[in-house]
Amino acid sequence: MGLKQKARLYSPWVFHAHCSGCNGCGIEIAAALNPRYDPERIGVTLHNNPRHADIMLVEGIVAKQHVPFLKRTYEQMPTPKAVVAIGSCAITGGVFKPDDDKGPSYTQGGPVDRIIPVDVYVPGCPPKPEAIIDGIIKAAIILSKRD
Amino acid sequence: MAVYLPLWETVIICFTLPVAGFFLGVLFQSLIRKFTARFQGRRGPWYIVPKSLRPVVGSTRILQPFWDIMKLMYKQTLIPSTAQRKIFMSAPFVAAASLIIAIWFIPVIGVSAFGPFEFSLIVTLYLMLIVPLTIVASGAASSSPWGAIGSYREVILTLAYELPFIIGIFSTAMLTGILTPVYGGLPLIPGSLSITDIVNFQASHSISFFGFKIPAFFIILNPFAAVAILMSLIGKLKIKPMDIPDAEVEVIAGAYTEYTGKLLGVYEMAKIFLLFVSLTLFIDMYLGGALITVDYLGVPSFIWSGIVFGVEAIILILIISVVNAANARFRIDQAFTWYMKIPLALSLIGLVWPYIMVSLAGAGVNIGISIV
Amino acid sequence: MVKGKIKLLKEALRSSGDIQTLDYPSGDPRLDYSQPRFGSGAKYSHICEGLRGAPQYSEEDCCGCAACESVCTANTIKTEDVNGKRVFTIDLGRCVFCGRCEEECPEDAIKLTSKFELAYTGPGSQNPANVRFERDLILCEKCGNPVAPVKQYKIYSEKVLKNLGEKWREQSREDIEKAGKLCRECRRRNAYTLNLHTRKYY
Amino acid sequence: MSGSGTETRTVEKFSIVDEIKLFLKEMLKEKYIEEKQIQNKKYIIRTTPEYVKPIADYMIRRDGRLVHLTVSDEGVNGFEIQYHYGFDHLETNTHFIIKVRVPREKPEVPSISPITWQASWAEREMMDLLGVNFTGHPDPRHLFLPYEWPEEPESEKVDGFSLYTKRDKSAYYIRKELGKWVPLALSPADAKLTLLPIGPYHPMFIESEYFRVRVEGDEIVDVDMKTGFNHRGVMKLAEQRHYARIPFLVERVCGICSTTHATAYCNTVEAMLNIEIPDRAKYIRTIILELERLHSHLIWLGVAGDLIGFKTLFMWALRDREHVLDLFEKLTGNRVHHDIVYLGGVRKDISEAHIPEIIRRIEFIEESVKKYIDIAYDHPVVKARTMDIGRLTLSTAKDAGAVGPTARGSNWKIDARSSNPYAAYSPEYTTWEVVTDSGGDVWSRLVVRLKEALVSCDIIRQCVERMKSTSPDIRVKPHLPEDGAEAVNKTEAPRGELYYYIKSNGTNIPHTVRIRTPSYRNDAVLPFMLRGQTLSDAPIIIGSIDPCFSCTDRMIRIEDVKTNQVRFERIGDLARKYRRA
The missing domain is CATH 3.30.460.80 (NADH:ubiquinone oxidoreductase Nqo5 subunit)
Structure with a gap:
């Protein structure tokens, strides 16, 4: 492993993008930072600025009003970057997807991978903090292999 | 008179000292993170990673800030189209360069390139002041509203802490001048403005404190100034109650908001140099510069000096970490008021304290302290 | 003024000695949970019993009744009757882990396990753990519409027969066999041919 | 009165x-x-x-x-x-x-x-x-729809935002103080005031919301909120699903007060059906609800600490909150969305074996909350950042309709648990007092929340004690409501009063579901607190109402948002405009 890959693997900075979720995943991301899990052990720190981040954690169904903001936030991240979709809503729309299955609901602009490329999916409603850390590590491994 | 090292030694020191300083600074930064994490009840950067995880996350994270910087160096650098390109791009390099030059003037365990220069203290202070100036410039040049607010706060904070800082430093520097001709008919001559002289003064004198012989650390001779300087350093290093200019929840990242990749990496490097310079300056000014001239137990003196330097630095880092962990953030106006109240008062007391001490001694009052 | 400061520092000191950080992702996830200790070196399990994690499906037990589909909160479980088969598709990406399917399943074919590390990497949002399986359907003799899954028919006809008295069992068996091959509409039309039609006794 | x-x-x-x-x-x-x-x-x-x-x-x-x-x-x-x-x-x-x-x-x-x-x-x-x-x-003006919708001509925009809708081009008014509507100071001529866009992504909030703050120097002159980023169409979905599936849907309106939503929904349907749930179910609901309040207040304490830069408090509060989440995981099976409250009762019983653990953990939490109260009372920086900040007087609170701890921090004794008893909150089940504080500033809201956490611990202890003597039934079977049946219900979410209105049409799908969340009310009160404060205090003031934008935003129904055509200005573009000005 070269210095480049090592550095990327060792210091993934994450950015949390709340995209019309119910907050459940958001507080689990906050909980993943708490002393019980403490991802700073492995170099993961939360940064509130997409320009400083390597990995974006996206939660929620991404309402239509949110789509341009999410796109722009993603564009603001310098390469290499990775995206982790957290929770059922971000992956498919989850409980907010209408029954008839003829596509997303009238308000839903996502799932996330329809808007921006997603690297890791973390199912759960919400996923446990461990699962989120697991997802971040997987994303960091993907990130380290990028050019 | 200033005595310089031979040219080739100076050149070698000029190259090695910043590198050593960088890695020491990384270590200090990592320690601050670790200590703060421990006070918060978590583990902080993993110093010994469990075996099963080593293939994925490596074996240690002692040098976590180093990895952060390396990662930033390998990242794309975005420059906002609205930014004033030249200032925006040069500011971090100016900050890092000025601090590297500052390292040349500050003796680390007695070793320095241009330490004996007669006005090295003034040069160092000036170089340290350049850092906030570059931050202000880059915040203004980045064309982000948050950067602008960050700059504005940086200006006010710099104004607030710089006054007690400079008064404190010079009141301490005067000590060498005042105390050299000990007792009796004291002329108010200024002391030396060379950091090496200050270090040497502390190393070559000792205090007799009610019969005990202890080194003549200026922290004992002028504790008020020392505390004021420490408080100012907290502002300079943006430790907790004073991390106002780049408070994440208020102004995203302040002046750094628009910085990415390599430029941010250089700023992070500058931060680490600043930490190293500040701690070394404090140790030089108040803790005898960790300079030991005697080979105790047959071990060379420079090893002893290194050990003492490490211990002193760790104590300072511990203090900083406790302050960092135990405080909330001030509002900028509250911070200004606070600096104008407590540290300024302390530094002003520090300014007159040596005179009081010396006049007391001159008047024949036994204060229990005498310089030997 | 000082009291709070001392408390703060005391708490900071206590916290620094009482690190509760788990060694996740290494270390044993199933540590003893029964005794939460607040002393130094205490570790907590991050799996509690009763955690609603990834659902596990047993294709063998499933009788194909689709009760789970009708109660599923997020439409995770879907069925479709095509070509004489009932196709179950379970899209775990939609699951909200409420456990209603587990509650309603008559054959206990769905269980929520305590598995929670479900993160997967792409490509695509298709979860590799998604399940798709088929149950054979009985088709109506007359019109060819699906009647019920073979297994459900078998299990429930036996259950019904078991609960009936001796007197009616044989007659009912015949009826069930006859009716079981017909769809709902055709069954209604042929109701009078059954042995146990109520009208016959008026 | x-x-x-x-x-x-x-x-x-x-x-x-x-x-x-x-x-x-x-x-x-x-x-x-x-x-x-x-x-x-x-x-x-x-x-x-x-x-x-x-x-x-x-x-x-x-x-x-x-x-x-x-x-x-x-x-x-x-x-x-x-x-x-x-x-x-x-x-x-x-x-x-x-x-x-x-x-x-x-x-x-x-x-x-x-x-x-x-x-x-x-x-x-x-x-x-x-x-x-x-x-x-x-x-x-538009509240949930974008201001620019429908699209405005470029010339009529101020700073890239159109401030007037097609609906009314004349100047509009805002309410500066009680009983007085004054014209908004925000005319195109006043555009020299700095406009700061806060959000939709901003570290200030976990969720996304868009504030437009006009500042003069560091002082906030005016605040405007733009909601609608979290719209998920919950009420619309609820009107398409059958009664038994809705509890799980409404739980996901908000991740922090999820059981409160489910309880409010179930209470409303039960009131419509006129059924009484078993006592044991009432106690279990109360225990889960109060645990939820506890974890909500603890996370609020943490986030508030973070907002004023007290990272250590954030860490400690979240660390101690893990004990509540452990309990949740044990009692219900999930840390956040508990899915335990159901029509006619609860889905899962709390067994005897869990009770000692509940009591032990509650004691631990009570101890640590007391510790935090002591720490906060004596911390000069915390006091400096919270006292006399974001003041909301009792009369304004009443006029603007604040609810929950925001109202109680202004000495208004309003609590749906006592004024509209549900679950086991009425005096025959548990005894407790409503907590109020008279300051009306951020500090008062902090004190109210911390004291409420202690009250919650007390209620849980009473419930656990009295639950032992109840019959083991935890659920009664509901039936279908009759045509035209209506019911309303209020529950006290950690943020304030949560309000449900449901109307039936005789089928297994409700005709109307209306939800009014506490943050919908408290967010509207925000401008009253923010005006005249400094920008540095904005995070903690906004944080002090414990805003839950995902709750607020589920209200709207954007019928035809041509989102791709709606233009939002970038931060950089805005800055360029200022520089030119």
């Missing part, structure tokens, strides 16, 4: 219900079309649109709260506008719904916003959603 419920109940023989009904009968005369008692002391009165204003005037003078204002599309019958007035802070359970019908072709109704601020947001929302025209509304 005193805020104490018990006092009024004993002194007045002539109850508020009779008094109001008498007055309305006298005033409306033949327009008093229909009177229907839906639950004990809860009435629906139908009238005609021209009486909306006098009724509102009387109700507000009578010290009533406008709990909610909503509209439902009744097909050929037109739009039905409902004004929900609550008097439960004066007398338990008292509640009035005034209904008026307007034709679909010309939906016009006089606005009551000039009478009470509480109606302003709701009326703007209805204007956005169904196009009901509220005549005389002082501030008819």
